[in-house]
Each structure stands twice: as structure tokens, then as C-alpha cells.
Amino acid sequence: MSLDRRRFLALIGATAILAADIPAARRARASSPPGTPSALAPWFAAGTGETEMRRRALAWAVLAPSPHNRQPWSVALEGDDALTLYCRVDRRLPHTDPYDRQITIGLGAFLETLVLAAGEQGAGAEVSLFPQGEPGQRLDERPVARVRFVPGAGRPDPLFEAVLDRRSNKAPYAMDRAIPAHTLGRLTASALRGGRVASATDAATVAAIREVALSAMRLEMETPATAQESIDLLRIGRAEVDASPDGIDLTGAMIEDLAARGILTRENAGAEVASGAPGPILQQMTAYGLAPIEASPSFLWVTTGGNARSDQIAAGRDWMRLNLAATSLGLGLHPLSQALQEFPEMADHAARMRARLDVPPGETLQMLGRLGYGPEVPPSPRWPAAAAIREG
Numbered sequence: 001m002s003l004d005r006r007r008f009l010a011l012i013g014a015t016a017i018l019a020a021d022i023p024a025a026r027r028a029r030a031s032s033p034p035g036t037p038s039a040l041a042p043w044f045a046a047g048t049g050e051t052e053m054r055r056r057a058l059a060w061a062v063l064a065p066s067p068h069n070r071q072p073w074s075v076a077l078e079g080d081d082a083l084t085l086y087c088r089v090d091r092r093l094p095h096t097d098p099y100d101r102q103i104t105i106g107l108g109a110f111l112e113t114l115v116l117a118a119g120e121q122g123a124g125a126e127v128s129l130f131p132q133g134e135p136g137q138r139l140d141e142r143p144v145a146r147v148r149f150v151p152g153a154g155r156p157d158p159l160f161e162a163v164l165d166r167r168s169n170k171a172p173y174a175m176d177r178a179i180p181a182h183t184l185g186r187l188t189a190s191a192l193r194g195g196r197v198a199s200a201t202d203a204a205t206v207a208a209i210r211e212v213a214l215s216a217m218r219l220e221m222e223t224p225a226t227a228q229e230s231i232d233l234l235r236i237g238r239a240e241v242d243a244s245p246d247g248i249d250l251t252g253a254m255i256e257d258l259a260a261r262g263i264l265t266r267e268n269a270g271a272e273v274a275s276g277a278p279g280p281i282l283q284q285m286t287a288y289g290l291a292p293i294e295a296s297p298s299f300l301w302v303t304t305g306g307n308a309r310s311d312q313i314a315a316g317r318d319w320m321r322l323n324l325a326a327t328s329l330g331l332g333l334h335p336l337s338q339a340l341q342e343f344p345e346m347a348d349h350a351a352r353m354r355a356r357l358d359v360p361p362g363e364t365l366q367m368l369g370r371l372g373y374g375p376e377v378p379p380s381p382r383w384p385a386a387a388a389i390r391e392g
């Protein structure tokens with residue numbers, strides 16, 4: 001058993017595991033250890049059992065990051081070598097992400113993982129974006145992409161190795177450990193899909209970015225519509241998370257206890273929003289959001305030259321690549337989207353963040369993340385790959 005695996009199992013609370021070493025390369029986790037919550041089973045299922053090329057790739061792709069962990073993807077398998085990717089429009093975030101920009105970025109991350117997983121099987125993946133046209137202000141029921149798998153036309157990308165270990169690492173990062181320049185260079189070089197990557201490591205710039213990020217986090221939680229949108233997506237306690245493994249998952253002994261005593265409920269949180277005076281639940285949620293921002297030694301961001309849907313997909317594909325490269329380099333990366341959000345109340349913060357990052361006029365700031373050395377953290381819940389396949 002490798003140390004990595006031992007830590008992983010400890011993190012998810014599994015105890016007596018006897019499994020042989022995981023093959024170092026292209027690790028599949030073999031079978032789920034006893035006691036693995038069903039919401040985490042997809043992290044063990046990827047790479048095992050399934051042999052059909054597209055379904056096998058899908059099992060990896062569902063491990064991609066998405067805003068509020070909404071997993072907004074669904075696919076229709078077509079013929080014996082193609083699939084069409086759609087947005088699950090019921091998984092969007094209309095208040096927090098009114099133009100579905102972040103959701104589209106999540107779909108880009110999914111697509112990149114699918115392409116990497118095709119390459120892993122020696123297959124090329126021919127991607128046609130928005131084959132029936134790009135949606136306008138909101139995504140719609142039209143396809144996001146058509147992907148044709150071409151056996152023998154692809155090859156493995158080393159980034160694929162990190163898919164199972166990738167996290168949006170929301171833990172505090174070491175404030176006294178600088179990222180070597182060559183590491184930062186390798187990281188930024190991993191983005192190849194059209195995103196432009198920049199970073200800040202100097203103390204003054206980092207402090208200036210942090211200040212806006214903190215203020216934007218408070219504003220998101222003080223704005224009733226966006227706060228309520230997050231509350232509606234809370235999954236409180238293990239049973240709820242396993243029943244609906246998307247959204248914002250809260251687990252652990254203290255959560256179970258507060259929920260059992262009727263203190264931590266969506267209704268109580270909603271009542272705090274309605275009252276206009278944050279009570280203990282909202283205060284705690286805000287504190288949970290602020291703490292890691294305080295412990296951010298560096299930031300990294302992705303811009304695109306335009307803001308077409310294809311640009312947003314490119315940004316998502318590159319974010320996935322950056323997140324995988326960060327994982328391989330031992331770095332944590334954690335999106336911080338509040339100051340990039342497009343609901344009206346956020347406009348001043350968005351302008352201030354653009355200024356602090358020196359985003360050139362005409363470019364769109366697509367992703368911003370904290371970057372640094374942090375502890376290992378457990379994976380987050382996922383629906384199984386089968387749930388992403390459309391019937392008929």
C-alpha cells in the first residue's frame with residue numbers, strides 16, 4: 001500500500017484495508033474499500049471494470065471540477081464511437097452565475113478530462129463545439145460538444161496521471177513556502193487550450209488580491225439571492241450527501257450532531273437570510289469561506305481574449321490542465337470565483353479585481369484561484385458515471 005493510498009483512505013475514514021499496491025501509473029483505485037461512502041465510490045470506479053471506450057472515459061470525466069460541485073453534464077452515446085455533451089440546465093446557478101459562464105467552464109473541465117481519458121486509451125478525440133450554434137445569454141438544450149473517439153489516433157498525456165488525486169484544495173496553504181520559479185513555469189506551461197495564465201507571488205500584489213477576494217466572499221454571503229442559492233444546495237450530513245452527491249457537502253461528527261438537534265438545517269439558514277441579519281449558520285459559512293483566503297500565499301488566474309462560449313470552454317479545459325499539473329507538482333489550487341461573478345451587486349468588486357490583476361481591456365477574467373502548498377484533502381462527492389448518460 002503506497003503512502004498516498006494510505007493517506008487517502010485515512011482521509012475518507014476507511015480503516016482496515018488490505019488491498020495490494022495501486023499500480024503507480026494510471027491508477028485505478030481497484031475496488032472501494034469497505035465503508036466508502038457511496039458519494040465517493042466514483043473515485044474508485046474510474047478505470048475499473050468498464051471496457052467500452054466512451055463509458056470508460058466518462059468514468060474519469062465525471063471527476064472534473066464544477067461550480068458548487070453541480071456536475072452540470074450529461075451525455076448521449078451515439079453510434080459506436082461518438083457522444084454528445086449537453087448541459088443539464090437544471091444544474092445551473094442562476095443567481096451566482098447569471099450568464100452560465102462558470103457552468104460552461106465546468107463543462108470545459110469535463111471535456112478536457114474526457115479527452116485525456118480517450119488519450120489514455122490510445123484514442124484521439126475529435127471535438128466539435130456547439131454543433132448547433134453557440135447559445136446566447138444562457139445555455140440551453142442544444143449540444144455543448146460532439147466528440148468522436150478515434151481509436152489509435154491518440155496517446156496518453158502525463159497530466160492524466162493526476163486525475164484521481166486532483167482536488168480543489170480548500171485548505172489553508174503554507175504562508176512561508178515560496179513556489180520556485182521553475183515550478184511556476186512548468187505549471188503555467190501546462191495550459192494549452194487557449195487560456196492565458198498569469199500569477200502573483202509577490203507579497204504586495206498577493207495582499208491586494210486577497211483583500212478584494214475576502215470582501216467579495218462576504219458580499220456573496222450578504223447578498224440574499226446568492227446566499228440562498230448556496231443554502232438550497234447544502235447537503236447536510238452523510239445521508240443527504242450520499243442521496244444527492246452534488247452541491248455543497250457538509251459532513252463530519254459535528255455536522256451530524258447539529259443536524260440531529262435541528263440546529264443546522266436549510267430552513268434555519270434560510271430564515272437567517274430572510275431576516276437580513278446573519279445568525280450563527282451564515283456567520284459560520286462565511287468564516288468557512290474566508291479562512292482559506294487568508295492563507296493564500298499566491299494566486300493564479302486565466303483570461304481569454306474574448307468571452308464566447310468557446311472561450312469559456314477553453315478556459316475550463318485549461319483550468320483542468322492547470323489543476324492536474326498543480327497536483328503533479330505537489331501544489332494546491334482552489335478556485336475563488338466570488339469577485340468574478342456577474343450578478344449586479346458584485347460589479348464594483350469585479351472591476352477592482354480586474355484592476356488588481358491588471359487584466360488588459362477586452363480580456364475576460366475567467367478563473368482565479370489560490371495557489372500554494374497545502375495538506376492533502378479528501379475527494380468530493382460525485383454522481384456515478386451512469387447517472388450522466390442520457391437515455392434514448
Ligand SMILES: Cc1cc2nc3c(=O)[nH]c(=O)nc-3n(C[C@H](O)[C@H](O)[C@H](O)COP(=O)(O)O)c2cc1C
Nearest residue numbers: 065066067068069102105106167168335336337380
Ligand atoms: C468554474 C468553477 C468555479 C468554482 N468556484 C469556486 C469557488 O468560488 N469557491 C470554491 O470553494 N470552489 C470553487 N470551485 C470548485 C468546486 O467547488 C469544486 O470543483 C467542487 O466542489 C468539486 O470538488 P473537486 O474539484 O475537489 O473535485 C469552482 C469550480 C469551477 C469549475
